[in-house]
């Protein structure tokens with residue numbers, strides 16, 4: 301028996317634990333005390349992160365669809381077919397989806413494959429659905445689109461403001477740091493339409509209407525400026541755009557009275573929140589998808605930045621704009637250039653110098669994809685339905701859009717237009733149903749590699765057992781397809797470390813990282829540009845990453861969500877997660893200890909609303925939107941705001957994304973998963 305230390309494959313917190321390996325098989329999880337992130341503690345998902353690994357459902361051989369049915373095939377047959385089909389399309393008839401679930405090495409390989417082998421500009425991944433607004437919004441105002449501070453220093457905060465994040469359920473080990481700050485006397489403000497377990501620990505709870513984030517923060521900023529609580533020195537020395545911000549937030553629209561009407565939060569609570577936040581000396585904002593998944597996602601993110609610049613809460617411990625990234629390696633997948641506009645480390649594809657740098661380094665004899673921006677995954681789905689035939693071929697690695705993407709009927713129509721779909725995953729899922737070829741991949745416990753957590757900490761995965769059957773690591777599969785297509789010389793890697801070394805030479809923020817350095821328990825935070833650089837736990841200490849080093853404040857007008865309630869669809873639907881399940885459920889629903897806790901979905905309805913509807917707790921109801929309908933169990937509770945209902949999105953049998961709207965933020969192209977109009981109906985008795 302042995303212990304193999306690795307990093308949790310679920311949320312972006314990046315906790316470490318030991319996998320217990322008995323006779324070559326992973327049998328359990330044990331604490332790893334030396335991790336500075338979680339200090340040996342784990343949430344339920346981490347505790348049971350071994351249970352799906354040896355599920356009998358694991359894919360063990362390649363599958364090829366013949367006469368509508370999957371048939372097992374040899375690797376040689378599957379690779380030949382995939383290579384032949386891929387070769388038959390023009391470059392921009394192909395698209396690739398990388399994955400926030402797999403390692404940096406796997407994502408780098410996919411990015412190189414897309415741009416170098418297929419020569420397509422269309423590569424994206426599910427960061428589009430969760431934090432595209434963070435990447436675009438923070439890069440626009442700070443010059444870097446990532447969490448500014450580290451998880452540990454949240455405990456140093458004197459005032460923690462969480463908005464749009466159920467941190468204690470979705471990032472529990474970050475919630476622990478909030479409680480540590482509170483134990484030391486910090487004030488804790490929580491804003492969310494649901495009185496979640498996180499809200500129940502807060503000193504001040506602001507129950508606000510989903511989608512009114514900008515109004516709430518503009519109201520707080522007006523109150524701060526009105527009372528002279530802004531940090532004048534920080535604004536003067538470190539920021540541009542204060543006048544623009546002031547002109548907007550001082551409008552009468554954002555008086556306490558008017559903001560209270562828009563948001564539903566009593567005026568005195570907004571005033572208290574503004575005062576606590578501005579006067580604490582070290583205030584941190586934590587947010588997640590409640591901020592980002594809106595048609596105003598970028599505006600919401602920039603508003604968080606505005607509030608922090610106004611109060612001078614950046615570049616110091618206990619402060620910062622702390623975007624809590626959802627999946628284990630969503631930060632890394634973005635860093636690896638699995639976005640349609642950048643190479644690694646956000647080097648723009650339209651920048652000629654960057655284009656030349658990658659073309660020269662990779663040495664594809666027939667060149668690489670043109671230096672043009674490609675389609676985001678949400679745009680891609682629209683293109684598939686609106687211009688069938690423009691994109692013919694899709695290669696998906698470790699994603700399940702048939703549960704995770706908005707408006708699933710639309711996604712299904714989109715996937716059905718494809719000529720050829722390859723899905724590479726560890727299990728069959730709702731998306732593989734539409735695939736022509738399924739390639740069996742290794743999971744996190746079966747390969748070495750790195751992942752980058754929400755705090756920009758790059759940490760190791762270590763192989764604990766062999767993959768089942770003939771499953772292989774993702775970058776190995778990608779390299780095998782490349783070799784079959786005549787590009788073996790461009791994918792010469794023998795180990796994950798070889799892939800990392802190549803990537804680091806092309807990626808300035810990872811340039812000083814090596815496996816040797818990352819093997820230490822504390823690992824490294826990017827940017828780490830040189831081998832003698834210690835890494836950067838806190839960004840923007842002296843200056844921002846903007847050309848003149850100054851942060852950019854901007855006046856942000858409030859806009860309502862695209863679809864608001866009306867007589868026909870009188871409720872706002874917001875979606876989210878459960879502590880027991882993970883995303884599309886492929887892993888947690890195969891983990892008995894997690895699945896038994898919350899084995900199916902529910903719709904949370906406010907007690908008064910339920911009474912008016914004549915609906916009682918645990919009753920089956922229909923939830924309907926303009927996109928579709930589902931049958932789901934009612935959970936009647938006073939903990940959700942009247943007029944708002946909540947559905948977790950993990951469950952295929954009552955899939956929330958049948959209902960959600962494919963309305964996009966105009967810049968980030970993120971869907972508005974947190975607000976659309978819905979009706980709840982009793983099911984007529986037979």
Ligand code: SF4
Pocket residue numbers: 308309310311312313314315338341342343344345346347470471472473474
């Ligand atoms: Fe894993 Fe996140 Fe739980 Fe930590 S908090 S154990 S990273 S799921």
